[in-house]
Amino acid sequence: MNILSTVPTNSSSRELTEKIIESLETAHQQESNTIRVKHSPKYLTSQWYTGYGEITHGDDYRSFEISATFTLKGEVKVVDGVFSFSNRILADLYQSRGRCVAIVDQTVNELYGESLQAYFKHHSIPLETLALRAWEADKTTDTVYEILKFLGKDGSDVSRNEPVLVVGGGVLSDVAGLACALQHRRTPYVMVGTTVVSAIDAGPSPRTCVNGQLFKNSMGAYHPPVLTLVDRSFFRTLSKGHIRNGMAEAIKMGVTDDINLFELLEQYGPQLVETHFGTINCDEELGKIADEIIYKALYSYMKHEGTNMFETYQDRPHAYGHTWSPRYEPSAKLMHGHAVTIGMTFGATLSHKLGWLSAEDRDRIINLCRSLGLSVYHPILEDFDLMMEGQKNMRRKRGDGGLWAPLPKGTIGACDYAQDVSIELLKEAVAEHKAVCSKFPDGGAGQEMYLKDLGLE
Ligand SMILES: NC(=O)c1ccc[n+]([C@@H]2O[C@H](COP(=O)([O-])OP(=O)(O)OC[C@H]3O[C@@H](n4cnc5c(N)ncnc54)[C@H](O)[C@@H]3O)[C@@H](O)[C@H]2O)c1
Missing domain, CATH: 3.40.50.1970 (Rossmann fold)
Structure with missing residues (x-):
């Protein structure tokens, strides 16, 4: 069926439809009354963004539906x-x-x-x-x-x-x-x-x-x-404090997505903190490893984040450690990376409690964070009103379809999503995590874990 035959003659909508079709690279009538509008590159506003749209008119010409895509190449x-x-x-x-x-x-x-x-x-x-x-x-x-x-x-x-x-x-x-x-x-x-x-x-x-x-x-x-x-x-x-702080984001991708990255961090993480990622007092070899770790962390992160740019879907491994922390991080005035490692290591204990992760893998995650001087425990986790408030906020932020808390599952390098964490489970998991961390002389505190920004002291 020709789209124009469905439009009243001499009407402005016919002219419009003709015009659209003229300017299209590809416009095709589908089974229904839908045309796909793909604009010619010569009309681009900016070289960075493209997209196309579809418009479907109702048989009575009193309504229509539209949809549009937006494509970004980063x-x-x-x-x-x-x-x-x-x-x-x-x-x-x-x-x-x-x-x-x-x-x-x-x-x-x-x-x-x-x-x-x-x-x-x-x-x-x-x-x-x-x-x-x-x-x-x-x-x-x-x-x-x-x-x-x-x-x-x-x-x-x-x-x-x-x-x-x-x-x-x-x-x-x-x-x-x-x-x-x-x-x-x-x-x-x-x-x-x-x-x-x-x-x-x-x-x-x-x-x-x-x-x-x-x-x-x-x-x-x-x-x-x-x-x-x-x-x-x-x-x-x-500063070394900021180098250490940034390690948290690489660890999260290692734990949830890339065991190889995790192992590299276990092996070279402390040296990378000491040498500011291979930029001070180090040999060329460590510099290459620093680049490899950076690349692996970026690739793993962007594989999930970059292909789901509008958080249209909630399978987001990179949100590991970020479920409760957006609420407790500002209250405890923690540096972002430390807040995240507290969330990640607590998540590892919760995952163990759910039967998703072995005690050995939980301890491996905690030990990696510890080896870099990152925090694994903070008493703010025991403020259950605040934790539940954080959880409620996160449910809403993630669309009210569940909590979608990413946790390592099965093995390091893979994850799944916890949908419901009751107050009872939360309290038990925090108690267990506190007990695990109490074996450390500092109770799981990190080095330079608090923000130094003026106005937040
Ligand atoms: N949008 C996201 O997806 C996302 C992800 C992770 C973190 N964040 C946010 O990032 C923020 C933390 O970022 P950050 O850790 O980079 O902190 P930051 O931007 O505060 O930088 C840390 C300090 O280092 C200084 N600095 C920057 N580069 C430097 C350099 N090369 N040499 C010396 N000093 C330098 C800055 O002036 C600042 O004082 C948090 O607010 C967090 O929420 C956002």
């Missing part, structure tokens, strides 16, 4: 010397646009601002920079607004086809990513992660956000970078 690259003159990735990206608009973490700007300026100067690309403080205390809508003023009409007036360069840690990637999501309703950005957390997790993540009053990361938008560049040479200047 790239993640592990690179050496992102600001080395010979590394042309950023130069090639920004040369054709005639400038680069950048948002840079203030501390990173103090340390690497000159290299950044020199790089763009060398390639004759004008650089417009906003350097701002991005501590946990700054994950607010005020910071997002400040960035928006810089990106908007009264500032650099970025185009929708001009990827903003974001250089910094996980806090900056969250707030600047959110500002980019809001600017023109969606402006692309390129992420250069300068902490372990932003390099292997927050940086390429689609989940941009600010903190709510009680819950971490509770307001935001799904807006991943179009390109993430991971250069571990930045870790040379990162």
Whole structure:
């Protein structure tokens, strides 16, 4: 059946349909009254985003249904010397646009601002920079607004086809990513992660956000970078506390998805903390292992997160350790990685209690975290009102279809999802976890586990 034969002659809807069909690469009438609208690339707003839609009209021409897809192709690259003159990735990206608009973490700007300026100067690309403080205390809508003023009409007036360069840690990637999501309703950005957390997790993540009053990361938008560049040479200047903190995100992927990664972390994790991921006092061999661990952690994370960018589905292994922590992390003023390892090791004990994991594997997970100086227990787990509140919030966040708490199951490197954790089970599992951790002289505390950001002391 020809679609046009179903539309009244001389009507505007007929003209519209003709026009659509003209501009289509492929438009086909299906069994029903549906056409697929695939726009020609010549009409693209921005090179970064594509998609197509379908529209189905009702027989009476008084209603229709629509659906649309949105396709984003992201790239993640592990690179050496992102600001080395010979590394042309950023130069090639920004040369054709005639400038680069950048948002840079203030501390990173103090340390690497000159290299950044020199790089763009060398390639004759004008650089417009906003350097701002991005501590946990700054994950607010005020910071997002400040960035928006810089990106908007009264500032650099970025185009929708001009990827903003974001250089910094996980806090900056969250707030600047959110500002980019809001600017023109969606402006692309390129992420250069300068902490372990932003390099292997927050940086390429689609989940941009600010903190709510009680819950971490509770307001935001799904807006991943179009390109993430991971250069571990930045870790040379990162404090050991932040290196250790970032290890948590690699451990979570090892436990839930990749036993090989887990074993590499068991073998080399402590050395990587000591040498800032092979950037200080180490041989070339360890540097290669550092790259391998970074790549494996990123691949495993993006295999799940990057292919389910809008959290359309709840089979999300990378949420391991993140079920109760968004509520207790800000209350206990913990660093993110420590909050996550407390959640992960508690999860391992809960998994053992459910009969999903052997005591040996539970202890392996706890021992790996301990060997890196990460926390495995905190008394805040015994605040059951707070824990249940966290659980209730997480159920709602995950769509009210269950708790969807990822836990290791069967073996390290695989996971399943706990849907119901009653208050009784929660209390028993916390008691068991406390007993397991009480064999450590410090009761399971980590090194430098608390946030030092001003305003959160
Ligand atoms: N969106 C996500 O999916 C996601 C995932 C994981 C974590 N996060 C968020 O990330 C945040 C934690 O990120 P983070 O650990 O990177 O902390 P951060 O961004 O606060 O950075 C840590 C500190 O290191 C400084 N710094 C950054 N790079 C440096 C460098 N190369 N040398 C020296 N100092 C440097 C920063 O100025 C800051 O003081 C948390 O708010 C967490 O919720 C988000």
